[in-house]
Amino acid sequence: MKIATFNINGIKARINALPEWLDEAQPDVVLLQEIKSVDEGFPREIFEDRGYSVETHGQKSFNGVAILSKLPLEDVTRGLPGDESDEQARWIEATVMGDTPVRVCGLYLPNGNPCPGPKYDYKLAWMERLHARAQDLLAAEEPFLMAGDYNIIPQDEDAKRPEVWQQDALARPESRAAYRRILNLGFTEAFRARTHGPGHYSFWDYQAGAWNKDDGIRIDHFLLSPQCADLLRDCQIDKDIRAREKPSDHVPVWVELDA
DNA sequence: ATGACAATCAGAGATTGA
Numbered sequence: 001m002k003i004a005t006f007n008i009n010g011i012k013a014r015i016n017a018l019p020e021w022l023d024e025a026q027p028d029v030v031l032l033q034e035i036k037s038v039d040e041g042f043p044r045e046i047f048e049d050r051g052y053s054v055e056t057h058g059q060k061s062f063n064g065v066a067i068l069s070k071l072p073l074e075d076v077t078r079g080l081p082g083d084e085s086d087e088q089a090r091w092i093e094a095t096v097m098g099d100t101p102v103r104v105c106g107l108y109l110p111n112g113n114p115c116p117g118p119k120y121d122y123k124l125a126w127m128e129r130l131h132a133r134a135q136d137l138l139a140a141e142e143p144f145l146m147a148g149d150y151n152i153i154p155q156d157e158d159a160k161r162p163e164v165w166q167q168d169a170l171a172r173p174e175s176r177a178a179y180r181r182i183l184n185l186g187f188t189e190a191f192r193a194r195t196h197g198p199g200h201y202s203f204w205d206y207q208a209g210a211w212n213k214d215d216g217i218r219i220d221h222f223l224l225s226p227q228c229a230d231l232l233r234d235c236q237i238d239k240d241i242r243a244r245e246k247p248s249d250h251v252p253v254w255v256e257l258d259a
Numbered sequence: 260a261t262g263a264c265a266a267t268c269a270g271a272g273a274t275t276g277a
Contacts, residue, residue, distance in 0.1 A: 009276085010266055034276090036267065061267050062275065111277060151277075170277065205277065206264035217277080249265075249277080 001071070001098045001259045002026070004238075005106065005147040005220055007033040007203075007250035011042060011066075017246055019046055025238060027254060028070045029096055031106030033149045035064035042066065059089040065106045065148070072097040080107075082129035090126070100259035102228060103137065103144035109151045112169030120169050123151070127178040134182055134223075143228040143259065146187075149250065150221045152179045154189070157198040158218035170219060188229035190222035190255050191237070202237055203250050211242055220253045231257040 004027040008014040011032075022030070030052075035042060037058050044054040051070050057078040058064040067073065073094040080091035090108040095101050107130070112123030130146075137144050153171040156162035165171035183189060191200070201216025210216065224232060234256040241251045 013266060034266095111275085113277065165277090168277075203277070207277095208263055210264095219277080 001028050001096070001102070001257045002254055003029040003031070003096075003102075003104060003145070003147070003257065004252045004254035005031040005033070005149075005222065006252040007108070007149040007220060007248060009034050009248040009250065010036040012037065013246065014248060015043065015046070017241070017244060017248070019050070020244075021238070021241055021252065022047075022050060022068075025252065025254070028098070029104060030068040030252075031104065031147050032066040032068065033064075033106065033108040034062075035066050036062060037064055055092065055094060057089045057092040059087070063089045063108055065089060065092045065108055067092055067094050067104065067106055069094070069096060080126070080129050081133055083125070098259050100143060100231065102257065102259050103142065105133075105137075105144070105146040107146060107148035107150070109149060111151050112175065115167075115169040115172065123169060124174065124178055127182065131178075131182050131185070134185055134187070138185055138225055141227060142225070143231060144225045145222055145228050145255070147222040147253075149219060150179065151219055152176065152221070153217050153219055154179060154221070158200070160201065160213075160215045160217070165217065170217065183223065186226055187223040188226070188232070190224055190229075190232055190235040191218070191253065193229070193232060194235050200237060201239075202253055204242055206249055220250060222253065222255050224255075228257070231259045233258055
């Protein structure tokens with residue numbers, strides 16, 4: 001089972017690039033972030049025609065997450081528990097019914113800039129809720145994963161120029177500590193389970209020729225529960241997508257599971 | 260370098276992102 005995560009930065013803007021990548025990469029499941037669309041505006045037919053079922057959790061203009069799946073989905077839920085007043089669409093869950101059922105959580109973690117400030121407070125509060133949800137899901141001791149745009153640069157090796165990110169919400173010590181606290185519940189970060197060293201990124205800013213300079217950061221991650229980590233066969237970043245026509249500023253990351 | 264770059268909503272330019 002191949003599961004991918006991809007921050008597409010607007011479904012309308014990626015109306016050609018996304019199907020093109022799908023046809024090549026042939027993922028069974030895709031967790032999308034930043035669809036920037038309401039549910040009714042999502043172009044489901046493009047994906048249904050390719051054999052995917054479509055589950056969205058959208059909002060107007062910003063944020064929004066979705067799941068595409070060629071395998072049956074069960075028990076779809078929307079929204080991260082822990083704050084009824086939170087209106088931002090950043091979390092969706094479903095169980096993928098392959099040979100081994102896998103619970104998948106697609107997430108778009110708040111950016112948090114500028115920091116300090118209310119947006120940074122929201123980021124840390126959201127991560128606290130993520131920690132709580134992760135604990136609940138781990139208690140089942142079953143295969144599950146949480147993947148998406150974490151807006152976290154875990155270590156200096158995950159940025160081409162770590163020094164410019166030191167005071168940024170994506171890399172400052174409080175952000176990294178909150179991320180590690182979740183990881184330390186017992187998750188395996190899939191990419192680092194298989195690949196070591198610097199030079200691996202999932203985001204390149206549109207500005208200042210970042211792509212041409214390979215001035216990237218790695219902020220899109222797969223966290224696997226222990227039972228899911230046992231199924232891990234591979235994890236890769238589809239870097240080449242970034243060089244195409246009208247690309248997102250993120251590229252897809254995927255895992256292959258023995259499930 | 261009060262910058263750049265892209266997307267959204269709107270129908271110009273502010274807001275958001277990372």
